[in-house]
Amino acid sequence: MAESGSSAGGGETLLFLTDDQLRKGIEAMFFAYRGFTADPDRILEDKGYGRAHHRAIHFINRSPGTTVNNLLSILGVTKQSLNRVLRTLIDDGLVRSDVGTRDKRERHLYLTETGEVLERELSNAQRKRMRAAFRQAGPEAVVGFRQVLEAMMDSDMRRHYAKLTETG
Structure with missing residues (x-):
């Protein structure tokens, strides 16, 4: 088995990972995720939304016209849970739901101008944090x-x- 040692850049050469190294990685990911979501959480809380709303807004923005079924697959949530989130976003004028042209049962989702503004605000907060971390690393x-x-x-x-x- 290879051992881990220090490299010149201050990181470790991790050919063999100990449980302690893995635990530190898990904890780093946990705290990084808290930081990564903290800024959007504050923005969302002021508007009465949560992370589920953020995820829906993000992926609708990334794939305008995506279907509800595709969004279900990406988010891995129940249909009931997603419908609750979408209903709020639609009622609040952030998302538009159009009936499919080929299949009338399909609903295609788009952000409205208001939704796009919120998406930019949320993404800008995360990009700022990620850009700073990437520059440092x-x-x-x-x-x-x-x-x-x-x-x-x-x-x-x-x-x-x-x-x-x-x-x-």
């Missing part, structure tokens, strides 16, 4: 971070992610 860390995240995705999520990254 450096380009190699950015590539490595993305590789780690992609490797942690289940195959279904990796397919969704690949579709999104293909579109820009």
Whole structure:
């Protein structure tokens, strides 16, 4: 077994990961996620929304015209839960739901201008935090971070992610 040692950049060469190193990674991810969601959470709370609303807004923005079924697949929530979130966003004028042209049972989702404004505010807060972290960590860390995240995705999520990254 290979041992872990220090590299010149201050990171560890992790050919063999100890439980302690993995625990530290898990805890770092937990606290990073709290930081990553803190700014949008404050914005959402002021408007009476939560993270489920944020996720819906984000993915509707990324794929205008996405169907409710596609959004269900991406978010991994129950239909009842998503319908509650969408109903609020539609009633508040942030999302528009159009009947499908080929299949009248389908609902295609789009952000309204108001929804786009909120999406930009939420994304700008997260981009600011992520940009600062990436600048501090450096380009190699950015590539490595993305590789780690992609490797942690289940195959279904990796397919969704690949579709999104293909579109820009």
